[in-house]
Amino acid sequence: MSAVVFDRVTVSHGGAPVLSEVSLSVAPGEFVGVLGPNGAGKTTMMRAILGLIPVAAGRINVLGAPPRRGNAAIGYVPQFRHLQPPACISGETLLLNSTRGERWGLAAPSRDDHAAVAHALERIGATEIARRPINRLSGGERQRLYIAQALLGAPKLMLLDEPLISLDPARQRAIVELVRKIAHELGIAVLFSAHEVNPLLGAIDKVLYLGAGHAAIGTIDEVVNETVLSTLYRTKVRVLRSDGHIFVLAEDGVLDGHGHHPDHEGQIYEG
Amino acid sequence: MADIFAYEFMRNAFAATTIVAIVAGAIGYFLVLRGEAFAGHALAHVGFPGATGAALIGIPPLAGLVAFTVLAGLGISLLGQRANRDVAIGIVLTLSLGLGLLFLHFYTAYAGMATGLLFGNVLGISQQTVWILFGMAIVTLAGLAVISRPLLFASLQPELAEARGVSLQRLSSLFMLIVALATAEAIQIVGVLLVFSLMVAPAAAALRLGRHFLTGFGLAIGLAVAIGWASLVLAYFTDWPTSFWITGLGGLIYLLSLLRRV
Numbered sequence: 001m002s003a004v005v006f007d008r009v010t011v012s013h014g015g016a017p018v019l020s021e022v023s024l025s026v027a028p029g030e031f032v033g034v035l036g037p038n039g040a041g042k043t044t045m046m047r048a049i050l051g052l053i054p055v056a057a058g059r060i061n062v063l064g065a066p067p068r069r070g071n072a073a074i075g076y077v078p079q080f081r082h083l084q085p086p087a088c089i090s091g092e093t094l095l096l097n098s099t100r101g102e103r104w105g106l107a108a109p110s111r112d113d114h115a116a117v118a119h120a121l122e123r124i125g126a127t128e129i130a131r132r133p134i135n136r137l138s139g140g141e142r143q144r145l146y147i148a149q150a151l152l153g154a155p156k157l158m159l160l161d162e163p164l165i166s167l168d169p170a171r172q173r174a175i176v177e178l179v180r181k182i183a184h185e186l187g188i189a190v191l192f193s194a195h196e197v198n199p200l201l202g203a204i205d206k207v208l209y210l211g212a213g214h215a216a217i218g219t220i221d222e223v224v225n226e227t228v229l230s231t232l233y234r235t236k237v238r239v240l241r242s243d244g245h246i247f248v249l250a251e252d253g254v255l256d257g258h259g260h261h262p263d264h265e266g267q268i269y270e271g
Numbered sequence: 272m273a274d275i276f277a278y279e280f281m282r283n284a285f286a287a288t289t290i291v292a293i294v295a296g297a298i299g300y301f302l303v304l305r306g307e308a309f310a311g312h313a314l315a316h317v318g319f320p321g322a323t324g325a326a327l328i329g330i331p332p333l334a335g336l337v338a339f340t341v342l343a344g345l346g347i348s349l350l351g352q353r354a355n356r357d358v359a360i361g362i363v364l365t366l367s368l369g370l371g372l373l374f375l376h377f378y379t380a381y382a383g384m385a386t387g388l389l390f391g392n393v394l395g396i397s398q399q400t401v402w403i404l405f406g407m408a409i410v411t412l413a414g415l416a417v418i419s420r421p422l423l424f425a426s427l428q429p430e431l432a433e434a435r436g437v438s439l440q441r442l443s444s445l446f447m448l449i450v451a452l453a454t455a456e457a458i459q460i461v462g463v464l465l466v467f468s469l470m471v472a473p474a475a476a477a478l479r480l481g482r483h484f485l486t487g488f489g490l491a492i493g494l495a496v497a498i499g500w501a502s503l504v505l506a507y508f509t510d511w512p513t514s515f516w517i518t519g520l521g522g523l524i525y526l527l528s529l530l531r532r533v
Contacts, residue, residue: 050434070436078430090482094427097484101424102435104417107484133482149431 001064003028003157003189004049006215009058011041011048018044020213021058026189026206028156031180032217033200034193036210042193043079045210046159049191050076063156070102075150075188079161080142091130091137091145092117099152116152123182124148140171147179151186158183160192164199172199179203197224198245224248275507280394284513287396288499290408291460292469296495297415298453299474300488301446305426308471310347310447313360314454315466317343319371322388322458327378332388333403337455343367344451348444391462391514393503400459407456414449422446423484460499461514468514469495472521476528494524 004026011019018041026032034042047053048060051067060067062074095117096109109117121127126144129137137145143163150158160179164172176192180203183190194200197207197220207224208217211233216223223229224246229237233250240247275281302311318336325335343363350359375385387395415422425432425442433439457466473494481487502516509516 047434052434069434074434076431076434078428078434081430088479088482089427089484089487093483097420097423098428098431098435100420101432102421102437105420106416107419107423107488 001028002026002061003030003063004191005059005061007059007061009048009060010056011044011053012056013044013053017056017213019048019210019215022213022215023058024208024215024217026191028189029183029187030205031183031190031203032192032206032208033197033204034191034208034210035195035197040210041213042210043161046076046161046191046193049157049159050074072153073156075153075155075158077143077146077150077158077160077163080139080146080163080165088133088135090132091126091134091142092121094134094145095120095130095149095152098149120148120151123151124178138171139166140175143167143175144178147175147182151182154186155188158188158190160190162193162195164194169199176200176203197248201244201246220246275504279398280396281503281507283396283398283401284393284503285500286401287404288393288460288503289496290401290404291456292495292499293492294408294411294453295457295469296473296477296492297412297488298450299470299495300477300491301415301419301422301426302450303471303474303478304423305446307450308467308475309357309360311450311454311470312467313347313364313367314340314343314447314451315458315463316364317367318455318458319388319463320367320374323371323374323378323384326384327374332384333400333455333459336458337407337452339367340451340455341448344447345444348440348447387462388458389462389464390512391458391460391465391517393460393513394506396459404456404459407452411449411452411456414445414452418442418445418449461517465514465518468518468521469499472525473498476524479528479531498524 002025006022006024008021008023009019010017010021034045036042044053048055049062049067051069051071062071096113097107099109099113099116118127121130124144124147126148129141129145130148134142134145146163147160150160158179163175167175176199179190179192182188192200192204200207201220206217207220208215209223209229209232214232216228216232224239226237226239229239229248236251238249240249276285302308318340321335321337321339322332325332346363347360421432421437421442425437425439429439453470454466457469461469474491477487477491477494481490498517498520501520502513505511505516506513
């Protein structure tokens with residue numbers, strides 16, 4: 001049974017197709033890096049897997065069943081947007097409340113909630129981080145907290161949406177290594193979206209490039225080459241390898257996902 | 272000090288203030304956490320034409336108040352989906368005060384009613400009203416108890432809550448209904464214009480001070496009750512309006528909470 005299967009899936013947003021006839025398959029325990037410029041459909045794909053948006057055509061299969069909202073077998077780390085204004089509550093409170101957060105009832109955590117949260121935090125090494133108020137955490141600490149949170153339901157699949165945004169290269173590597181280690185130990189398949197492929201090199205089993213509604217999936221060598229990416233993005237793409245890094249250059253800037261991100265200045269045109 | 276309870280109106284005022292402060296602190300915690308404090312403010316304004324309109328056609332003002340705030344709560348949650356929420360709330364707010372003004376224009380028999388409604392009249396609360404407030408408080412707090420877990424989750428991490436199967440829209444509508452009831456209760460103490468002082472100020476201070484949900488939530492209730500009691504005592508000895516003391520102490524506690532770096 002595959003972790004995720006897309007069979008000629010089309011997903012539309014506001015009438016326009018974001019993904020059109022995408023087919024792919026992710027094996028159990030596989031670590032897949034999801035890449036592509038802004039608006040290529042990385043978040044849309046994750047929301048479709050979560051059952052939050054319907055498919056216009058085709059079929060999605062998640063862990064042997066159609067997508068459904070509230071699937072406890074999926075751990076999800078949404079793209080970080082902003083903290084609520086009064087964010088001085090502790091990370092522990094955040095996690096305690098989310099263990100059974102979808103069920104009606106009192107917000108008071110039970111003994112089981114405490115045990116589950118303590119276990120997940122220990123696994124990630126975030127016990128101390130969780131004692132502090134979330135607005136005083138660094139970006140990397142906050143991501144560790146969210147990854148611990150995603151582990152709470154003992155998932156078989158984890159979806160991480162841009163967890164590396166606004167982290168420096170060393171912390172990016174640390175987060176990627178952490179996810180790789182945990183996923184390997186627990187046999188969790190991972191879809192990990194990112195702006196560029198370099199922090200993921202050496203950790204991922206496969207890479208999934210999204211662009212112009214289409215997808216290319218395979219090993220780094222199978223996908224990150226001029227033939228595949230030029231076809232996917234319908235423009236001349238050059239791939240340079242140097243010093244263990246990969247640089248993806250597109251002449252008209254179609255892969256330029258970073259130019260608008262202040263966090264990514266100086267990395268323009270890196271794949 | 273002991274003879275403060277010698278008067279029935281003081282006993283009623285203390286009972287009503289305690290009941291309402293518990294509700295206002297509890298609901299206020301979530302209202303501030305969700306960044307919806309102004310929704311509470313707008314709901315209170317809608318209560319104004321409700322109460323004056325009820326008086327005009329000869330039914331109890333409290334009944335009109337509750338009916339209007341609850342309808343407005345539904346209205347805000349429905350309008351808010353499509354329109355800009357700020358704009359929706361602003362329009363409902365001004366329309367309400369205008370309508371209330373019109374009803375007062377026709378209802379000339381009782382001029383003191385406007386001041387009581389706008390700024391509160393806690394010393395004029397009857398024992399019967401205390402019992403009504405008690406009943407409403409039970410309903411409000413029971414409603415909050417049922418939705419509090421998903422509400423906290425959806426307030427802190429909406430994208431995640433949605434993915435886990437929480438219906439954000441339905442939850443938001445249910446919460447607005449509960450806020451509407453709480454607002455109608457708070458109006459009995461501090462009036463339409465000053466609902467913020469009891470619902471928002473203690474909760475905002477508590478949110479800055481409490482690291483854990485139960486600490487912050489308990490603190491919001493505790494501060495609201497403390498402010499209410501202290502204000503009644505101060506009003507008794509100074510003969511200044513209770514509502515003034517509630518706004519003053521609420522503002523002071525919020526200012527003091529700012530001293531703590533968060």
